[in-house]
Amino acid sequence: MSPRAAWRLESLGFGEVYDYVDGKLDWMAAGLRTEGTNAAHPRAGDVARKDVPVAGLEDRLGDVRQRVSASGWDAVVVTNTERVVFGLLRSKELAKDAELTLEQAMRPGPSTFRPHRAITEMAEHMTAHLLDSSPITTSDGRLVGLLLRTDAVRVAGEKE
Amino acid sequence: MPTEIDRGEVQKLMDRGAQLVEVLPPDEYEEDHLPGAISLPLRRLETEAVRVLDRARPVIVYCWDTA
Numbered sequence: 031m032s033p034r035a036a037w038r039l040e041s042l043g044f045g046e047v048y049d050y051v052d053g054k055l056d057w058m059a060a061g062l063r064t065e066g067t068n069a070a071h072p073r074a075g076d077v078a079r080k081d082v083p084v085a086g087l088e089d090r091l092g093d094v095r096q097r098v099s100a101s102g103w104d105a106v107v108v109t110n111t112e113r114v115v116f117g118l119l120r121s122k123e124l125a126k127d128a129e130l131t132l133e134q135a136m137r138p139g140p141s142t143f144r145p146h147r148a149i150t151e152m153a154e155h156m157t158a159h160l161l162d163s164s165p166i167t168t169s170d171g172r173l174v175g176l177l178l179r180t181d182a183v184r185v186a187g188e189k190e
Numbered sequence: 191m192p193t194e195i196d197r198g199e200v201q202k203l204m205d206r207g208a209q210l211v212e213v214l215p216p217d218e219y220e221e222d223h224l225p226g227a228i229s230l231p232l233r234r235l236e237t238e239a240v241r242v243l244d245r246a247r248p249v250i251v252y253c254w255d256t257a
Binding site for chain 2: 043048
């Protein structure tokens with residue numbers, strides 16, 4: 031639809047016309063601010079915890095476990111230096127052999143969700159699928175934060 | 191020929207004062223739109239573009255995605 035609009039504007043005499051081809055979906059998936067009636071409703075990206083510990087594939091589990099525990103978390107997201115998500119360790123994976131690397135211990139390729147998903151929808155999905163936590167990522171796979179089911183259910187309840 | 195741009199270029203052009211135009215139906219615009227965008231559905235473009243847009247400034251159009 032936007033290509034037709036862009037071409038038509040040019041034909042109407044507009045000299046500098048651009049087509050944002052990836053559109054609103056791309057904007058929202060990046061967690062960027064929007065305006066409108068939905069903007070007031072909490073979304074996954076708003077509620078996700080941004081202070082979740084992150085670590086690299088080569089890190090030693092014993093070291094990471096100590097750091098994660100000291101910060102009061104029982105989960106860590108495995109990313110590269112660009113914060114692209116590769117894996118997730120929850121308490122079960124964190125309890126494995128301390129000598130393993132995170133690459134060996136992690137749950138690879140966890141399901142991720144985009145920041146613009148409505149928190150009510152996330153609460154229902156995480157409850158139905160017994161997900162304690164879910165990484166929230168941009169459309170290009172970068173970590174926004176970790177959404178805890180307890181947070182999603184609480185905020186969804188407050189909204190009702 | 192219109193230039194295809196990505197999110198980063200949209201942000202740069204917005205800083206330069208570009209006009210953002212959502213061409214989706216009004217109810218979709220009401221729910222969510224990019225900051226500062228105006229609603230100009232494709233069917234109204236013909237009759238209203240010249241009246242509501244400034245020809246001297248860049249114009250960025252968008253819809254949902256590449257579809």
